[in-house]
Amino acid sequence: MRFFKDAALAALSVAVVLSFSEIVLRLAGAKYPASLYTSEKERGYALRPNAEGWYLDEGECYIKVNSDGMRDREHSLEPPPNTFRIAFIGSSESAALQVPLEQRFHAEIERKLKPALAVHGWKAEVLDFGGPGYGMAQEYLTLRNHVWKYHPRIVILLMSVYTVLKNTRRLSPDSEAGVPYYVLKDGQLVPDAATQSAPGPSRWRQAWKDKSSDWANQIDLLSLARTAQINLGRKIEKMAGTVRLRARRQPANAPPPDYVRVWPYLPDLPQMQEPWAIAESFFDLMKKECDQQHAEFWIVTTDMNLQTHVDASKREAFRKEIGAATLFASEARIERFTVAHNIHTLLLAPILADYSASHHVPLHGFFNTQVDIGHWNELGHRVVGDAISEELLSHSEALRNLLAGSQPDVTHKASHARELQSSLSDLR
Amino acid sequence: MSYTSVEFLAYLACAAAAYRLCPVRARSTLLLILSYLFYCTWDIRAAGLLAGATLFTFFAGKSVGDRPSHHRAELTAFLVVCLLTAYLMFFKIAAVMPGGEWGRVVMPLGLSYYTFKLIGYLVDIHWGKIQPEQRLVAFAAYVAFFPQIVAGPIQRAGDFLEQVPPDRMSIPDGVLRIAWGIFKKLVIADSLAPGVAYVFAHVKDLHGAALLTGFYLYPLQLYVDFSALTDIAIGTGLLFGIRSPENFNRPFTASSISAYWRRWHMSLTTWLTDYVFTPLRMATRYAGKIGLAFSITVNMVAIGLWHGLTWGYFTFGLVHSFYLIVDALSVKRRARFLSVRPKLDSLASGLGCILTFHMVALALVFFRARSVGDAAWLLSHALSHWSSLGADLLQLAAAAGSHALVVGIAGYAILEIAERRRPDLWWRRTRPVVPRWVRWSVQSAVVTFLCVGVAMLLAQPSGPNQHPFLYAIF
Secondary structure (H helix, E strand, C coil), rough: CCHHHHHHHHHHHHHHHHHHHHHHHHCCCCCCECCCCECCCEEEECCCCCCEEEEEECCCCEEEECHHHHCCCCCCCCCCCEEEEEEEEEEHHHCCCCCCCHCHHHHHHHHHHHHHHHHHCEEEEEEECCCCCCHHHHHHHHHHHHHHHHHHHHHHHHECCHHCCCCCCCCCCCCCCCCCCCEEECCEECEEEEEEEECCCCCCHHHHHHHHHHHHHHHHHHHHHHHHHHHHHHHCCCCHHHHHHHHHHCCCCCCCCCCHHHHHHHHHHHHHHHHHHHHHHHHHHHHHHHHCCCEEEEEECCCCCCHCCCCHHHHHHHHHCCCCCCCCHHHHHHHHHHCCCCCCEEEHHHHHHHHHHHCCCEEEEECCCCCCCEEEEECCCCCHHHHHHHHHHHHHHHHHHHHHHCCCCCCHHHHHHHHHHHHHHHHH | CCCHHHHHHHHHHHHHHHHCCCCCCHHHHHHHHHHHHHCCCHHHHHHHHHHHHHHHHHHHHHHHHHHCHHHHHHHHHHHHHHHHHHHHHHHHHHHCCHHHHHHHHHCCCHHHHHHHHHHCCCCCCCHCCCCCCCHHHHHHHHHCCCHHHHHCCCCCHHHHHHCCCCCCCCCHHHHHHHHHHHHHHHHHHHHHHHHHHHHCCCCCCCHHHHHHHHHHHHHHHHHHHHHHHHHHHHHHHHCCCCCCCCCCCCHHCCCCCHCCCCEECCCHHHHHHHHHHHHHHHCCHHHHHHHHHHHHHHHHHHHHHHHCCCCHHHHHHHHHHHHHHHHHHHHHHHHHHHHHHCHHHHHHHHHHHHHHHHHHHHHHHHHHCCCCCHHHHHHHHHHCCHHHHHHHHHHHHHHHHHHHHHHHHHHHHHHHHHHHHHHHHHHHHHHHHHHHHHHHHHHHHHHHHHHHHHHHHCCCCCCCCCCCCHHCCC
């Protein structure tokens, strides 16, 4: 009995120390990276509904995921009256965890479209379905299964050329387990059999994992423990990786070590033909999907850091290093395809390159990263928001029709009719 | 490899395990290997220089000790000390020279510390305090001893070599001392660091309260950061059975500037007192007070310039020499004054602490500021613009993180109490007599603290957010 009493008191002292540590961490304003994701059968992973916490890899930003798993504010499924919705799908550039919501390009577009739409009694609402690290298959599945319930009038694929690499397993060996892939079979995109046979996470296990991640995001001591565990794993993995690299020779057909950095700039490489063919098939699929839903489809390509680096000599040195005639060959390929297939396109890279060269300011990078490396910073978002909204105002048919007053608010009327019908059926 | 990195802790654990398994007679060799392995993670070429300087001094020491003629021995010692000083000065000068060829010269890690060890060893032999060391491996292990190579303490050769080969490892004491050092560094010093860095980076954009905050916080940050480094070095030494000298003794409780220097960076201060001040004072004793003032000035300027050849460090040394001269010349009068007024003694002691802290903080402004101009600006504007006190403090809190400042200052208060009360010593005395539940509770609490500390170490960002040890650059 005495043993248990002593042990209980020792346990109490541990609890006191842990509570004290939690208080100190909170007082110190300690910030640890939050877990914001959940596993998903369909897309491999997605932002976890209602998750919140710090993103610290580039800059520092407190993230709140909405109840539908979007890095966005809450949106009703039905658009409010006289609201014109624009949906973005894409990867980390669209989710933009690096900057606060109100400084992202989505908010900038809403601000820029406001005066033009307000004259006609409308307002714009920009919805963000971006998922950090997503490949084109995940972007397509997001469009097909998550976007339409919000009834957007324009869908914009914010496309990073880096995602082309993620179209084949061979060029994205480090992707998360369960991430879907599509392959070309007789010229048609079909889900990769390996993806389909991958077991999804067990429901209870996933629920527990999500709940514990939520707690860990809220309790500093748990965040600390999780960060420590992740960092330790990375360090061990790094050491093991070094040993493995020394011990093993790479297979003959393995891509060179820096292919992720170089190949996106070289769309004509033989090794890039398959990923590009899949990318173009995805463009087609997305266009068809949007046509079926009577939404206008746009492709807006993002830039790659060295295309728009503030230091022009670095751009040129890189171009020479990779032996390319231009750093914009991938954009040219996309433009050729989209013109041939009647898809609205905006290439951001040349616009951003001009801006950073003429203003001598970096559009990427944060206080805790290298200069002009990584995702768009606040200024980058502002410039991107300006460019997209200008392009929409001058070239979007949906917007033009709306402003000309030639198109009634079909979506709103439809939803109103649905509501009326359901009320009637309730009455019956 | 930083002392607060996981890599260092892993290295330490492996090294201590190997050391524990190693026969006692082979431990000097293992210590030497471990020290050079650690040093090579920084720069292999610098390790070559360290080895060269060690070999040179080892044989020079033998030569000085074996000379039958005192005159010749003196000449040899003088020449070797000059060469070692020139070796140190070369890198110190290169560090302040503008770019070009000089820009490629990188100062070897711990140069100032190991050069002083080598010079002290040679002078001690010449003065007959110690015999030339016959064991090259033990001597090389002394010079390169990895816990001390980054930032001291500067241990005397005689003190170190008589402990080699070490037969007893003090693992619990070593681990606790290291944990205490890491806590001081990560929780207190790094919480104060952003505030100090902000003030000294924006001296001319700030005024009043913000500048004054930097003025008060920097001494605290420097003390906690440097003493944390010393704690880790001493704790690491204990793991390998080597007792290192203490470097600090609660310096901000000193009631006079001379008492302060007996408590601050003690291993450097005593080294310079023994090898610079005392010989100079002996040589100038015929000159009375002027000789005293001269000796103090040379000693303090040497302390300043030991950190680097900049006007800031020079001014720092000069300001302290002024303080010490005034202190030395007024000590008898003050003693006489207080001896007839015993009631004022405790008041004078309290006021002395406050005054000494302010004097030290003032000199440290020259030590920390980017230029003497910045330092002068800070000192001349720290008491201006009191009308915008709230706005200034809010601006600083926003830039440096108000939470971090609160933790840093509260942490410093805990540190002062802990170092005054020494709960570790109290626990060692009372542990055998307390009931089991107290013993278990305290031990569980300490282990939990250690686990939280290790987690904090692992969770540290590895990018530019990290604050390196302030004294690891000398």
